[in-house]
Each structure stands twice: as C-alpha cells, then as structure tokens.
Amino acid sequence: MMGASVTYQFNLIFTNRLWQKAEYMALLFLATCLMAAPVLMTVYQGVMAARGNELTMGSGKLVIWLALAGSILVAGMGAFKLRGLSQRSSFSAVGFAVMPILIGLVSAIAVVKQLAFMDENSGMVNYGAIKQMAEITDMPDCKSDIVLAHYEYGQPVVYRCPKAYVLNALTSNPFVPWPDYIEGTSVQLGQAMDQFNEQAKNKQ
Structure with missing residues (x-):
C-alpha cells in the first residue's frame, strides 16, 4: 500500500497531470512554507518573546537550509507546470506557472548569498x-x-x-x-x- 502511494505521488509530480491536481496546490503550499522558514521562525520568536517566554540562542542554520530547499522546490514545481502547458494556454495560466519559478529563483539566490557570507567569523x-x-x-x-x-x-x-x-x-x-x-x-x-x-x- 505504501509503495503504491509513493509511486502515485512520484507519477503525480513528474507528469503533466500535476497542474490539474489539488495535490499540486498542497505541495506548493508546503514548499512555500519551507521557503518562508526564516520569516515564520522570526514571527514565532517574536510571539514567544512578547509572551515573556525564555528564548534560547540557536544556530538558525537549519532554517536557512529549509528555505533553500523550499525555494528550489517552488521553482521546480513552476517549471514542471510550465512544461505541462500547451501552446494554446492562456496568458494567466503561463503567468501562474512562471511566477513560482521567479519567486523560487530570487529566494534561492538570497539564501545562497546568505550561506556564502556567514561563517565562523x-x-x-x-x-x-x-x-x-x-x-x-x-x-x-x-x-x-x-x-x-x-x-x-x-x-x-x-x-x-x-x-x-x-x-x-x-x-x-x-x-x-x-x-x-x-x-x-x-x-x-x-x-x-x-x-x-x-x-x-x-x-x-
């Protein structure tokens, strides 16, 4: 049963039917949350601090890597959606596919620049x-x-x-x-x- 489910999800992602499925939106939402991990963590820490809860200083590196993974996934999903469109697709459909690509690429560039800048010094x-x-x-x-x-x-x-x-x-x-x-x-x-x-x- 689990093997069949994994196969279904794999086929869903890597076929042109992806953009037609509700799972696409769910996966895009998950990828966007990963991409926004630094923002979500900042909001969470702000809420905890406002409540007077004690905050411990962490490395924060995992959050940055999650943002990179989410950025790549968002851009990749947009690329697969664009690949599945026909030449007769509407302008809005093309725009809906291109937008995640651009957002994912900009976010990935920001994260890579951050990782390249921050080190032990x-x-x-x-x-x-x-x-x-x-x-x-x-x-x-x-x-x-x-x-x-x-x-x-x-x-x-x-x-x-x-x-x-x-x-x-x-x-x-x-x-x-x-x-x-x-x-x-x-x-x-x-x-x-x-x-x-x-x-x-x-x-x-």
Missing part, C-alpha cells in the same frame, strides 16, 4: 553602540544600528547593513535577505573591533 554587530564609542566615517550609507559583519583581526570588516529588517535575529545566523541590504567594507569598523577585543583581553 561572521555575526551580528551592534553598530549603533560601536559608532558612539569610535569614529566611523567609512559607512556613510548605513543607517541601521545592527549590521552583519565578517570580521578577522587586523582586516577590514565586510559588512551588510539592513535596509529594513533582520530575520532569524535571535540566532547565530541572522538573515538579511538579498537585495535588501547595503554591502561594503569598513577599515574603521575593523579597527574599532580590534581595539575592543584588545581591551577585553587586557581585562582578563
């Missing part, structure tokens, strides 16, 4: 507090108090300054979706962070 920095204690003039376009920073001692900081919001903020992998940020390098921010690290070492 990257994290969220309280830029608002730092610029009150050190003179930083080489980030004139950054208006946010929080930035994502790739920091190595003695090197300029590569930063991403959010234009609007930060997802996954209560994790070690905060997510600023592309292209909603300003990216650049800052020698002065790197020097300020070097100085703070030296002061912290001297106090130990």
Whole structure:
C-alpha cells in the first residue's frame, strides 16, 4: 500500500497531470512554507518573546537550509507546470506557472548569498553602540544600528547593513535577505573591533 502511494505521488509530480491536481496546490503550499522558514521562525520568536517566554540562542542554520530547499522546490514545481502547458494556454495560466519559478529563483539566490557570507567569523554587530564609542566615517550609507559583519583581526570588516529588517535575529545566523541590504567594507569598523577585543583581553 505504501509503495503504491509513493509511486502515485512520484507519477503525480513528474507528469503533466500535476497542474490539474489539488495535490499540486498542497505541495506548493508546503514548499512555500519551507521557503518562508526564516520569516515564520522570526514571527514565532517574536510571539514567544512578547509572551515573556525564555528564548534560547540557536544556530538558525537549519532554517536557512529549509528555505533553500523550499525555494528550489517552488521553482521546480513552476517549471514542471510550465512544461505541462500547451501552446494554446492562456496568458494567466503561463503567468501562474512562471511566477513560482521567479519567486523560487530570487529566494534561492538570497539564501545562497546568505550561506556564502556567514561563517565562523561572521555575526551580528551592534553598530549603533560601536559608532558612539569610535569614529566611523567609512559607512556613510548605513543607517541601521545592527549590521552583519565578517570580521578577522587586523582586516577590514565586510559588512551588510539592513535596509529594513533582520530575520532569524535571535540566532547565530541572522538573515538579511538579498537585495535588501547595503554591502561594503569598513577599515574603521575593523579597527574599532580590534581595539575592543584588545581591551577585553587586557581585562582578563
């Protein structure tokens, strides 16, 4: 019975009948939820914090990978739907197939850029507090108090300054979706962070 069900689902996904089935919409909804995992996690954490519940700092990496999987699945489903259309299909039908492809591709690009940027030397920095204690003039376009920073001692900081919001903020992998940020390098921010690290070492 289980084998027959798996075979049915496989045939449903990889045949031109996919777009005609209600299962397509259910699968598309599931894929969209996966793609929106960072947003859903941010909302969940906000609700928990508003209720006064204790939140623990997690890595947040799984949420990012789920978003990538969902993005690929959404784009793939759109491609299969487009493949199943005839040349006489209406403009709205073609648009309904192309839209998931575009959304999935944009989301996948954002996630890949995030995964490429964040590593063991990257994290969220309280830029608002730092610029009150050190003179930083080489980030004139950054208006946010929080930035994502790739920091190595003695090197300029590569930063991403959010234009609007930060997802996954209560994790070690905060997510600023592309292209909603300003990216650049800052020698002065790197020097300020070097100085703070030296002061912290001297106090130990």
